[in-house]
Amino acid sequence: MAELTMVEAINMALKQEMEADESVLVLGEDVGVDGGIFRVTDGLLKQFGEDRVMDTPVAESGIVGMATGMAIYGMKPVCEMQFSGFSYFAFHQLEGQTSRMRWRSRGRYTVPLVCRMPYGGGVRALEHHSESRETYFAHTPGLKMVIPSGPRNARALLVSAIRDPDPVIFFEPKLNYRSFREEVPEEAETLPIGESQVVREGRDLTLITYGALTQRSLQAAEQLADEDGVEAEVIDLLSISPLDDRKLSESVQKTGRVVIVHEAHRSFGPGAEIIARINEKSFYYLEAPVERVAGYDVITPFFAREQDYIPDVSRIIEGARRALSA
């Protein structure tokens, strides 16, 4: 098995799916000759040619809108938004056309597209390059919304997303693009969209997280074990929509204490919905109010202040101790 970064693992998924299925193609700004600004699509133009690896004009709505048309016609386009912060140019396409076509046509037309976008902070980028607004997409009926946390699950989730019959928004935590390597098997793996994973078992507390903060939550869990003798269970959501209620309930009913960790703004963020689901399904198992360790409700700051915006290990531990002491 090869040890790959997330960038390499996503590249592998694209390459293998394009080899296996002629209807898969990629399009976006700089995805061809340049191989994508993060090199995620490196080498694809050379292997598959410009019909299937399209360097597009700077036109996010056009990219998603065209991809939607192609998908209606039976292609499986994977489009790239250079940063999630620029996807709002295309939001009306995703909301008004992509997400609705199956429903509007009563199943006659489907839109099996994937819209990939790097999201989140931590890479010292400019304004608009570091936000985490998965809620917009998770709130939109007809879309699915997934976020991997490492190379292996990024590859498997992307394969699943490409093969999914419905449109999937695929957020890539750019902080983890090259921060660590994992073994990724050559054989194509999939991960069911809508299922989360317990990435650390524990009995005292549940940390619910995803994306780049999965690593930090795991570190926090180790530190809690060392310093407080507390065993935290860590759930990597992987799928924001649909949410894996069952896995959340199982863990919450075991531990009774929950901390939700995300970069997204606190108000109306995924944590708000997760708490609502916990209230609906596991309220009487709770021993403390559910804690949110989240981005603040401010514009994501420039990078000099960014590390105080994104939850770090220390803030996660603080949140955990509040949940444990209540």
Added chain:
Amino acid sequence: MPRKKLKPKLQLEYLSVLDDKGKLDKDLEPKIDGKTLKRMHRVMLLCRRFDEHLLKWQRQGRVGTFAPVKGQEASQIGSVAALKDEDWVVPSFRETAVALWRGTPLTGLILYNAGYNEGGQIPENQNDLPISIPVASQMCQAVGIAYAMKIRREKKVTMVYFGDGATSEGDFHESLNMAQVFNTPTVFLCQNNHWAISVPREQQTASSTLAQKALAYGMPGIQVDGNDLLAVYAATQEAVERARKGEGPTLIECVTYRLSVHTTADDPSKYRSDDEVETWMERDPIIRMQQYLKDKKLLTEKQIKKIDEEVVEEVNKAWDEAAEQMEDLGDPLDMFDHVYADMPPYLKEQRDALKQSMEVRRG
């Protein structure tokens, strides 16, 4: 360092074949066989009568808000008739005549306007997208469909409909730009009906024509008399053939007029004069078409009258059928269908909750 005149290719044509009274310019007459001409006329008339009935039914509360076609029948039929069945049509929200030409049943259109999603379903083997409401956004889909046709080497064409208002949207720009960059077989069919609800064409853009916008993208553009079925057909056929041969997209501006309301939720007397509407009434595309057909000895006044009676009967019959279908529709639980290929667990729970609420409500 010179400062000199650049000479980009900026040519623009205007085409009219029938004059306001329906008199023909023989040199420009496109070749259309008599059977097709008669079908074109019939669908135009069917659409006009259907519009009138919908308006009546809307005022009676039997259907909801809808967008009448009245006045734009030649723009729609003249263009769509240039397509083959395997070509694709991407409509906006006022393309009733197009839908009827392509095979959408009147009952489907009635159901749609009566608030049933099922009416928007496109019959199998009819290559049309459903009605699209957000202005200009459907144009991007058309370019994507055309691109897929192109890379599959299929020699098919995608035609997309939009209005003068759409030319102000970003998606108009992105679509035309990308269509030309990727040389897709797309025909952009703009019905300039002079009014985007209450905003006149002159306030939509300071360009003297809409067709000229094509030139900025390196695309051919043509302006035609949109109330002249023959001119619309001739221009569209050229564009369709170019697209089919791999020579890329075209923008066609059909200069026409919305004789009725924008939708039934609107009162045009607030923003335009009766005189203006009168002027355009005199250029009614159906009357001009009928004059042409009479001059060509394809139809007599008596035959036209008979066709008129037939289409009215067809419309009334369709209402009865649609009303019958409505009795079997309307299960609120159907709203949960077709959101995803497979219903996720949380939607099943919500569906069950609604089912229970319905039972509680019934007592």
